[in-house]
Amino acid sequence: MNRKIALVVIAFGFSCAGPTLAFDADHLAKVKAYEDCMGCDLSGADLSAADLSGANLADADLSGASLLDANISGANMSGANMDSADLSGANLADADLSGASLLDANLLDANISGANMSGANMDSADLSGANLADADLSGAILSGANLDGANLDGANMSGANMVVTRLSHANLLGANLTDADLRGANLLDANLTDANLTDANLDDANLYDADLTDANLTDADLTDARLTHANLLGANLSDANLLGANLTDANLLGANMDSADLSGANLADADLSGAILSGANLGDANLDGANMSGANLYGASLTDANLTDADLTDANLLDANLLGANLSDANLLGANLTDANLHNANLTDANLHRARMLGAILCNTIVSDGSVIYSGC
Numbered sequence: 001m002n003r004k005i006a007l008v009v010i011a012f013g014f015s016c017a018g019p020t021l022a023f024d025a026d027h028l029a030k031v032k033a034y035e036d037c038m039g040c041d042l043s044g045a046d047l048s049a050a051d052l053s054g055a056n057l058a059d060a061d062l063s064g065a066s067l068l069d070a071n072i073s074g075a076n077m078s079g080a081n082m083d084s085a086d087l088s089g090a091n092l093a094d095a096d097l098s099g100a101s102l103l104d105a106n107l108l109d110a111n112i113s114g115a116n117m118s119g120a121n122m123d124s125a126d127l128s129g130a131n132l133a134d135a136d137l138s139g140a141i142l143s144g145a146n147l148d149g150a151n152l153d154g155a156n157m158s159g160a161n162m163v164v165t166r167l168s169h170a171n172l173l174g175a176n177l178t179d180a181d182l183r184g185a186n187l188l189d190a191n192l193t194d195a196n197l198t199d200a201n202l203d204d205a206n207l208y209d210a211d212l213t214d215a216n217l218t219d220a221d222l223t224d225a226r227l228t229h230a231n232l233l234g235a236n237l238s239d240a241n242l243l244g245a246n247l248t249d250a251n252l253l254g255a256n257m258d259s260a261d262l263s264g265a266n267l268a269d270a271d272l273s274g275a276i277l278s279g280a281n282l283g284d285a286n287l288d289g290a291n292m293s294g295a296n297l298y299g300a301s302l303t304d305a306n307l308t309d310a311d312l313t314d315a316n317l318l319d320a321n322l323l324g325a326n327l328s329d330a331n332l333l334g335a336n337l338t339d340a341n342l343h344n345a346n347l348t349d350a351n352l353h354r355a356r357m358l359g360a361i362l363c364n365t366i367v368s369d370g371s372v373i374y375s376g377c
Helices: 003-017 023-030
Strands: none
Touching: none
């Protein structure tokens, strides 16, 4: 008797031993006989360590079933009901779980690599430590799910619902998260290197210490997101919404934030050297101690921004709006302030050596020596 039949016969024996299990014995017998078991009732069945590889269980009811350490690789479980099922340690590699329901299911440390889980409902499921590399999770519901420490390398999560999903320490290298809803998600220390987050909603998400090197965040919504200590080296944040975001001590070296909205954002001590901020809105932003050397701020709005002690060496501020900005103790060595608006700006003790200020508006402007200039009024 091969392993598959033996394990299923054991499970069949359990079904005869007591009345508590809800599954249909005839349906289990069909699985034993290698017959298609589409729509079968296997709810509550004990299929722990069973070999169900390649089985056809489409639309089957496996709610509350135990599939602990089971081999379900390559199986067709599309549309199946696996609510509250125990799939911890199970092998679901390359399985078809499209449209399946896995509400509150336990998939702890499961191997789901390459599986099709498009449109699956995994609300509040436990997928911590699971391997989902190259899995298709497009349009899946993962709200409230636990994916802490999960491997999502190359996974497709476009359009997925991941509201308040736990993804701390998860590996999302090269993952596709376009249009994903990640509001309030916890991505603490997550690896999002080369991830595609175009149009993703990360409102109020926790990205503390996350690695977003070379990630694509074009048009992403990061309103009030926490990005303290995050690594955004070379990231694309063009047209992104970072209103009120916390980017304290973040690494934005060479990042592209063209036309991004950073109004009210906290960028204290952030590294923005060489960053592209042309046309960006930094009104009321806190840039205290930020490194913006060589940054391109052409046409950027920095009204009422705090740039105290900021390093703007060789920065391009051509046509920038610095109305009411605080630039005290800032380093503007070699900066280009041509046609910049410095109306009501404070440049007390700022270093303006070799700065170009042709056409700059100086009206009620406090310059480096403390004197006030009204010539441009």
